[in-house]
Amino acid sequence: MNYGYFPGCSLHATAKEFNDSTKLVCDKLDLELKEIDKWICCGATPAHTTNQELGIALPFANLQLAADQGFDTVVAPCAACFNRLRSADFEVKHSGYTAERVGYITGSRTDINVRILHIIQLFRDEYGYSRLKEVFSKPLKGLKVANYYGCLLLRPSLVMKLDDPENPVIMDELTNLTGAESVPWAFKTECCGASLAIPETEIVLDLSKKIIDSAKNAGADVIAVACPLCHANLDMRQKQIGKKFGADYSTPVLYITQLLGLALGIDPSKLGLDSHLVDPYPVLRAKNIL
């Protein structure tokens, strides 16, 4: 089976390591990802909060591309893209009126049926936990992970249908399979203010601080994320947070695919562990993982 891969804009830039680790892990697991040719930006939050039609048409055009290129499943690692793809699909399927408009705007048919999966869903539902457990060679024993789901991955739950919107477990289950220990904490699903990062940086610094604090209080060594926007706010802004609040902030933030990659024994530099602003190596070394 091959999957239509929708990396999204971030994975080709700031979230390069998410892209690399996703591909390496899938490779190792024989999950064949083929990038959708000529994919376009899903429009993220700015599109649907500015013009509803645009907010649906942009992601939907990608589903049309996938369908035209013969894919029956699209996989997106970016939670924001996943959210927009799912929402667009949902809106088009549930309203003939929207379907008609989107058909007109994209100039292509709307009666398509493509499954949309987030990358972690691919591991849970397609590959399966039992097989996953067997292939892990380097268990991450002793590492305490706070899994951060954020908002876009889960909500609206009726549309995302990925996991419980308040007490999700999928990332925790995956981390636990690697031998690491997922810690219970309160801010799993709080929003980091993703879309406000550039225009309202101050808000995002506050929100991110609370999230990191909560993870630290829960005893986490690292935070795991499944979204480039979460990563951008939590990893890249820790220095700014430290400055703003006058404290030292250095909790590594890893993509869940990087954790899985480590468990599969993939070279950490290939997984992009070097490109984080908060250096994860010291913690990983201290835990005897590297």
Place this chain on the structure above:
Amino acid sequence: MARIGVFVCHCGENIGRTVDCSVVAKESAKLRDVVYSVDYKYMCSDPGQIMVKDAIKKHNLTGVVIASCSPLMHEKTFRRAVQETELSPFLCEMANIREQCSWVHEDKVLATKKAVDLVRLMVEKVKRNTPLEPIRIPVTKRALVIGGGIAGIQAALDIADGNQEVVMVEKSPSIGGHMAQLSETFPTLDCSQCILTPKMVSANSHKNIKLYTYTEVESVTGYIGNFDVTLRKKARYVDDSICSGCGICQEKCPQKKISSEFNTGLGKRPAIYIPFPQAVPNIPVIDKERCTYFKNGKCKACEKFCDRNAIKFDQTDEFINIKVGAIVVATGYEMYNIGKNNKNGIKGYGEYGCGEDPDIIDSLQFERLLSASGPTFGEVKRPSDGKVPETVVFLQCVGSRDKAKGMEYCSKICCMYTAKHTMLYKHKVHHGQAFVFYLDIRAGGKNYDEFVRRAIEEDGAIYLRGRVSKIYREGDKLIVKGADTLSGSQVEIAADLVVLATAITAQPDIVPLAQKLGVGYDKYHFLSEAHPKLKPVETNSAGIFLAGACQAPKDIPESVAQASAAAAKVLGLCSATELEREPYVAKVYESTCAGCGFCIEACPYKAIDNKAIVNRQGKLIKNVAYINQGLCQGCGTCLSVCRSKSIDLAGFTDEQIFSEINSLFV
């Protein structure tokens, strides 16, 4: 020749606004065999009824059609009026031009036309009505009360004091219901057990009451005045005729760590247990699932130490057949559990941690913490570490008034008991602070609003108008993120204990019981009364009444009032030796009956039997069906299975219905 009178009611404005009643009267006058028609403002009023009676006499009417409200509302009224003349009450029919016409349509022309149609239908039917004789049935002067909470106890005592026998059935090991678990009660703050326990004791000792605890209703057949009920007395493994209630067995039982139902999981009990010290009867029961002996064949400590040899490991469920004339259902309620996404679309509260944090408790648990007989002997200590909580946050409307969770109704009592909780808490923890998140305060009872005001003004509870979005733990504290819509702000409170006023829900196992009884229930599974205003304790099944919170969320005063009302209804029923029943029963035409027996199979009441027809020499000519009129309930199922059309149903004969259909569209 039929002579029919038609009486069209305006029902004030209710019908008159949408249906032109004078036109209906005029059009009715044109119908064949209608000799008199009139419209009037209130047909059911005294002058209205007199009009009907006068017209019957003056115009020699042989049938009457009242075009007004639903027959379910006033058929009895008008038939009684008709009966006061020479005419048989069964020659009166109603055309429902209110519920099924004026109230549901808007176009005056169409509604008037429909009203005329409905009158015509009934004129055609009533012409074919016959003066039936009501059926008399004997009444068994004994009542069954199902459920031994305050409602059931009150109903049983009132009936028993009225000198009728009562059988009371309680599914748990003791009577008392939820009231036994409460600390002090609003609006007077008197101690719940102090006012309840004497009633429990007299229910057990009353000469007219036979009490079965740990017993459930297995099956119910029959009808008003004559119900046959089978009870299943579950095995207690203790012989209640020998046991003295000494309690030694409880002390000796090695299984001590079972979570106590009575203490809402906040206390422990052994495998053989008396649910609480004041239990009635004061006899233990063995929890078979948890008992070491039942699990692996060893122990029997209780048996060894019981000096009366009351333990009986080989006891089995016992079935008891009783005959009763009336039934009172008083099965009460359960609290909504925030933990599970359970059946009927009722969702849990992920945002409040699904009840997994020990310091997020429900109100009933808080009652146990407040109660002198509770697990903390009345000291307010939080479950996680036994610390006295200094900041307590109460949340109202948890699950209630919440479409998303699947319960849109108001649970009615939580506003009041939350106010009570803040007061009792303050009385016990003087330096403590209570916060209450509420949506509205519903305190519409005698002295109720004053009570809530007292909580705020004298006992210093801070009321915040808004819901809470999330509760999470941060170290020692629970962070409550709520809103205060009055100031338009987010509010965050670091609390030691959070108490959720969770919704009052129907008993989870009520539906099968309702089905056995033939009693209706609403979409939340609360049992349905026959009429929300005029028959609040009756059900649609004659002879079966409701009391207490099984019908809707109710506090104690209301439960007691309804219980006494139900008792009055039962006593009224039992005051007659015979009942009159509407004679809508089926009848077999023996000449055409082929004796195929299909109807016998189909009848849900087993009212049909085979009857041999013999000639004078005693030789069998044929078998036919025979209907026992005492058992027949008039459902008509037999008619439609009979291929030779050999059965008819009085009141709904083929002829009547066909003539209705024939006159539908002219």
Place this chain on the structure above:
Amino acid sequence: MHITLNLSSGAFAGEIKDISGANVFDCYQCGKCAAGCTVGGYIDDTPTKVIRFIQLNQRDKALDSRTPFLCAACNTCSERCPMEIDVAKIMESVRILALKEKRKPERDVAVFSELFLGSVKTTGRLFELGLTAGFNLMSGQPVKDAELGARLFRKGKIAIKPAMSGNKNVKQIFDKSEAVSGSSSKEEKAEH
């Protein structure tokens, strides 16, 4: 604050319903959306209050509120609303209307959206560097995040050249979306 109520109450609610499909009169002002709102600490009007403005037909008060612009579209409110109201979508609708009328109570957010979409429109994909630089210029803070930018650059995380999708359809999607938006037909939306 003073509010005068008049006969046309409900008109604005109708407009919102056309765009969002949500009936604001379902809201009983419980405040649960306000209680959990991600940006609750940074706004004057809670989402609950914005909905109240709509209920009371206070078009200006709603459209000039900063809340819909600061809303992070995190859906926390919609997920938890006891009346199953899509609050986030209502915020989105208010914002769309405000933008259409060129009201920008939160200029920076609006500018950011414009630049973001502008970038996508030209190349089919987002050019992060261009976006950040452009935003900093237009918001008059040219050195904002400059230090962060430099560190990212060293980590190889900043692409210097815009990515191209090679998809020729993009411009058309933008233009046609622009054209159809606002011509919504009422009945159909309502049933959705």
Place this chain on the structure above:
Amino acid sequence: MSQHKETIKHDFEPNIVAFVCNWCTYTGADLAGTSRLKYEPNVRIIRLPCTGRIDYNLLLKAFESGADGVLVSGCHPNDCHYNLGNFHARRRFTVFRQLLDFVGIDIRRIQFAWVSAAEGAKWAQLVTQVTNEVRELGPFTNYKRISELSFPYKELEPEPLEEVTA
């Protein structure tokens, strides 16, 4: 908000007959009234003790007398006031519908529903829905087709009820 809407004029106004049981649907229809819900005025209710009382003849008679659509409604499964009447009705009804289908009559003209005493809103919605559907189907003209079957003579009546499960 006001419930008022303009009355829409249609070319064809169907006649709908509803056979309902006294305990559930009749009471539910009353509740629709008490709650002032609005529905199409095309329906005429015939009250019966139980849906178990309904045999084919009543339904046929209804079509013969000019009904364009027939609605049969009683208590939900297990809620029958008489315990079982609605099961009998349901089975019979399924067979009858198959028969109508067999002679080429649109089975949307005859519909079966469960409406409890608590479901006023369901009743209102049901009547409007059935009325609209039948309105679309147009007048019922081929009663003759059924009567030509010389129904309800016994040869055609389906054999024991157990064959069809609800």
